[in-house]
Amino acid sequence: MSAVDASRVPATVDRARSRRRARRRNSRSALLFLSPWLIGFGVFTAWPLIYSVYLSLTDYDVINDPHFIGGQNYVELFQDPKVALALGNTLFFTVIQVPLHVLVALVLALLLNRAGRSAGVFRTIFYLPKMTPPVAVGILFLLLFNGQNGLINTVLGWFGITGPAWTTDPAWVKPGLILMSLWTVGASVIILLAALQNVPDELYESARLDGAGFWRQSMSVTLPMISPALFFIIVINTIGALQTFDEAYTAFFGSGNTTYSNDAALFYVIYLFQQAFEFLHMGYASAMAWVLFALIMAVTAVQLIVSRRLVYYEGETDR
Template identity: 80%
Template sequence: MTGTEVRVDSAHIARRTVTPEERERGRRRASRRNLRSALLFLSPWIVGFVVFTAWPMIYSAYLSLTDYDVINIPEFVGLANYAEMLNDPKLLLALQNTVFFTAVQVPLYIIVSLVLALLLDRAGRSSSFFRTVFFLPKMTPPVAVGVLFLLLFNGQNGLLNTVLGWFGIDGPAWTTDPAWVKPGLILMSLWTIGASVIILLAALRNVPEMLYESAKLDGAGFWRTSMSVTLPMISPALFFIIIVNTIAGLQTFDEAYTAFFGAGNTTYSNDAALFYVIYLFQQAFEFLHMGYASAMAWGLFLVIMVITAVQLIVSRRFVYYEGDR
């Protein structure tokens, strides 16, 4: 009899319905466990972000309101550093150089990357080899690229002018003529074009083949197909590359600094290669104007944020995503 009662009780327990409150408590417990697990896995990144990004940004914002030379205690000066930026002719020169470099370099970078990606898309089995060849220069340290710039673009015996001489062209003084310093740096920036080529190649290979077949049936030629099929379908990748390279162009530093400002270099036309971040670096670590340099950094941050916001707004008209209707 007792055994029977136990079996009945067990069956009753098995048939017991879980109440909504118990189900909700179980979901909350599972959610808390998932949250703890996620925070545990994210904790290295969170600590790194707080220590190496968030806190330096906050402290830099504070320093931008002070007169600080690293040695003495920061002295609060309010918006004086920002007012000085508006009246600094050298900062204006650095900003003009940077804007010119970015405005020319980014479109050229995109065009050359797209052309190479289109060629690789038709390369067949050899595309793997050429992908590696194009990407390897990306692994070159920027300082080495700066030194390479001086060797390749030397006006007297540089490789580029030597090749131009074979065709009877008298090459310019790339490193000493102020009119040719920035064009030379723009050409040199194409050295690291490999990453963009790989991204665009992947985008090209994801374009549905049936779209090309439909365009061919409609009698569309190469240019019509490119404008109506290829470019719209790879526009997200193009937009990503434009955003990334615009930000990188506005922060140009390594190659130009190595070539024209490193190791006390005063031989070349430095003002023509004086970019915004180089001038910021000089103010911070050569002249020890940390407060002014911090204000410059926040000024550049706001400029990049505004330009990126404009690009995001414009992209709504020109960038196509497959989920769009």
């Protein structure tokens, strides 16, 4: 090694040490700024999540100390007819509500995409119901869908149609809740509208030059280009539907009305809530929560697998 090269070695080492010290300082600063969130996440999310796994293996009523019983809660859960009822109601609601939600949101987004300057006003109008508290939506459901003097049946009566007993007939309780859930479709409309506005006009021009009509353009250009947004909405709304609680609980359980059976509105999370906070079966409720978590993970995994063949992402060529 020459004398010149030897003189450069200490300077190179010093610069490397300075960079390492700078990285350590930056890391400490980042952790310092993140520490409030990290502490909050650990105390209020991570620890309760881990502890709930232990509680699901115990008999715990809040008052007395948890008593370890192994997997007995899970065995009872799969033998409980109320769990089967609640899960069936939840799956029925999800299977009908999610496609209907996506369809209505897509139609409204397509209309807004052609609205021109007035689209801004309608975007606000469609999104405002999303800001309505869920409890208020539950009360609104009782007012609109009242079988005797509700607005929905009143309007149907104008056309000579006798409306059903939405809130008391078990056959119509879930369809009524599904229709009411469309009240908050505005957020999905905004997402799909943004996706539609990002579709390049050149693709439509090329399709028209090839003789494609509106339907062919929609199937070959519009849907593939907005498929990531559609997939996002489907996943998020599926997770939300499987956790349906607020509106149904407010309308059918919150008032304490026992004059008729409300089993048709007994969704899984409502039954979980009852077990935890009405019957104080915290261990059993924790087991129910983990079963729901496993169900949501399984459904989401299936959706992700299916999306590999149906969702188009720009920049990906191996399709």
